[in-house]
Amino acid sequence: MSFYPDAFSLKGKxxxxxGASYGIGFALASALAEAGATIAFNDINEDFLAxxxxxxxxxxxxxxxxxxxxxxxxxxxxMVAQIEREVGTVDILVNNAGIIxxxxxxxxAASEFRQVIDIxxxxxxxxxxAVIPAMIAKGGGKIINIxxxxxxxxxxxxxxxxAAKGGLKMLTRNIASEYxxxxxxxxxxxxxxxxxxxTAPLRTPGHPFxxxxxxxxPANRWGRTEDLKGPAVFLASSASDFVNGHVLYVDGxxxxxxxxxx
Ligand code: NAP
Ligand code: GCO
Numbered sequence: 001m002s003f004y005p006d007a008f009s010l011k012g013k014x015x016x017x018x019g020a021s022y023g024i025g026f027a028l029a030s031a032l033a034e035a036g037a038t039i040a041f042n043d044i045n046e047d048f049l050a051x052x053x054x055x056x057x058x059x060x061x062x063x064x065x066x067x068x069x070x071x072x073x074x075x076x077x078x079m080v081a082q083i084e085r086e087v088g089t090v091d092i093l094v095n096n097a098g099i100i101x102x103x104x105x106x107x108x109a110a111s112e113f114r115q116v117i118d119i120x121x122x123x124x125x126x127x128x129x130a131v132i133p134a135m136i137a138k139g140g141g142k143i144i145n146i147x148x149x150x151x152x153x154x155x156x157x158x159x160x161x162x163a164a165k166g167g168l169k170m171l172t173r174n175i176a177s178e179y180x181x182x183x184x185x186x187x188x189x190x191x192x193x194x195x196x197x198x199t200a201p202l203r204t205p206g207h208p209f210x211x212x213x214x215x216x217x218p219a220n221r222w223g224r225t226e227d228l229k230g231p232a233v234f235l236a237s238s239a240s241d242f243v244n245g246h247v248l249y250v251d252g253x254x255x256x257x258x259x260x261x262x
Pocket of ligand 1: 018019020021022023024025042043044045048068069070071095096097098099119146147148149190191192193194195196197198199
């Protein structure tokens with residue numbers, strides 16, 4: 001096998017991308033499909049699932065869609081078993097589904113905090129637990145957890161999200177540690193500030209956060225979901241077989257930069 005492009009090929013692989021009807025998940029799944037993977041994805045909302053299937057079809061991708069709440073362990077185990085029957089064993093898991101609640105911590109209800117932790121941290125555990133046994137039996141696999149700037153930094157109003165994404169970084173490292181011997185590589189992608197529905201409230205014209213982020217980003221722009229495609233294919237492919245427990249930040253340089261002088 002020549003190194004390039006074979007090492008980056010995902011031909012014959014099955015990828016499960018959670019929460020991938022649109023946004024970052026859709027872009028990641030599309031990239032994996034373009035590299036040859038067969039795509040399975042889920043959504044918690046039937047209408048969004050249908051819209052996602054139509055969007056994949058419009059992009060020339062035959063994706064397999066499943067209605068599933070990633071926090072519901074029995075439902076996740078049932079979905080993974082259905083994927084194994086209908087598509088094949090999951091070779092690549094991308095834990096993308098996630099939410100954020102922007103509330104000052106002292107005003108946040110514990111139930112809101114728990115909901116963010118449940119979706120952004122407990123669910124990646126549930127999904128990884130569901131796919132790892134078959135990956136071990138198959139001789140290996142890839143798990144990619146979608147982390148965040150908040151895996152490294154805090155800011156006002158995102159306490160639950162930062163706690164979850166910080167935990168997700170350590171869950172990534174622990175899965176890498178516990179299953180590396182089974183040829184399972186678990187890594188993270190830490191997107192910077194990306195133009196998606198999740199950040200739309202921060203990008204309204206004149207919103208002070210918009211100029212703030214541009215001043216904190218050496219690239220002087222918001223990220224686009226396309227910026228995440230190459231890192232995803234790399235971490236899903238055999239080109240990264242000796243990369244394990246790493247979080248690849250795709251942030252335009254935010255974490256390296258003190259910020260533009262006012
Ligand atoms: P988004 O536009 O809000 O999409 C999130 C997706 O997750 C939606 O498809 C949503 O489905 C799904 N989802 C939420 N809860 C779910 C559940 N319980 N079960 C199944 N699916 C569920 O978010 P995004 O901006 O694309 O972000 C995707 C991931 O990247 C998240 O983990 C986010 O934390 C992370 N991230 C985003 C940015 C950014 O700047 N956008 C930066 C760093 C990291 P519904 O639409 O049906 O609710
Ligand atoms: C926020 C944003 C961020 C991004 C992303 C940054 O309110 O600060 O939503 O959290 O979503 O996680 O990496």
